[in-house]
Amino acid sequence: MKKKIWGPVAIAIFAVAATGVQGFTYLDRILANQTAEAWNAIYDRQEETIKSDGVDAASAPVATDGRGTSNPAALTSVDKEAESRIIRSGLPGNNLCTFACNVDWGEDILPGMLEVFKEKNVRVTFFVTGRWAENNPELLKEMYDAGHEIQSHGYSHALCSDISSEKVEEEIEKTELAIIDAINIKPNYFAPAAGDYDERTLEIAERLGYKVVLWSSDTIDWREGSSADVITQRIMAKPLDGAIILMHPKPETLKALPDLIEQINAQGCRIVPLYRMPV
Template structure:
């Protein structure tokens, strides 16, 4: 009987140790996540406690919808941030110039639309720098914000962006407008249900995004929000 009691005590101690180890692991993971969210080199939303929201349009395709988007923004008298890939900019110099000339902010979306979290430091640096040089050659202006495609990044991405004097931009409100089931109404709902001060709304040039934009903007205006660029919320 005594041996059984000792074994039970030992078992309890082992279980307690395992629970303690698991608890420590969870706390560390959560702490790392919090530190990541508040990392000054990674921006999910702005730091202004004001009713202002930034629109971030990532562009690697959908050039046929760009002029329609620009017409909406001109009609509503707002400027946003377009994150464009270098390969898209090379093929559509005229659209890049049009976006820039109409007063919109142009950000860097890397040269190719690939997963940057799978790249080493040198590849991250090369992809960001190549897009930077292309954009600068077209606009004669240096972009200062980098949005990794699909939001995929690793430590090498952060280091490369920082070395190139970029802030890494993600988002806090996602339209998911690239998905086949993303109707105009769903896109509107995804924005209006999550609106908050200094939010970053991620979008792409699609037909249904263009249809949804006027109603989204009107809704934000009615709620007292301003709509602007990434630089406007920082």
């Protein structure tokens, strides 16, 4: 595991050094690329692991085996009682679903998403990182004032199973303070970066007053080839009732939203923030 960490560490060190020359915008791009690469690696492992089981990778959240290895098969090594406390979807039978939009970049895309949500009279749940909240407090306030739910995505998009208990606690607490400073609201849901968690993460989150949230349906909008049509098809091919639909502020996601919302509504399902959906 230690050898695997050196790559991201080296990238992070380079990113910080580059900030002094290029500015925070350039650092944002480096971190966004790093995040996308991490997601691709995790997703590739998911596909390899679950192809033989006939499970769709797009709806398989990532678990960890306690050693920091992201792997859906590791779900069996997580205590079943602990696993039952994680929110992956809402209760079926209510014809409700939630858009869970993870935000660690995309401030250029978010205003367009807000316009679509306003036009379609839709409210969603944004899971924001603390560092993003600190650097975009006005946009975060605009999101909240528009009626959208704001929750925690951790501070720096760190993988919880790769860091110490103290750092996991810091990831949650620093994000809480950033959100409180911006909109005076304390979050109570925590969506760990890349869906990476272990029992320790769950225990720390609960001690701090949070429920851990994953997803049941994934747009996979960060991956190359995820056009607006592909994104829409991925979601409409999955059950909608009670779904937590994971997305990010990406250009093709923005393009997909109007038609995706219309198709979901046509199926008799209503999109609501997570706090409005029974879980």
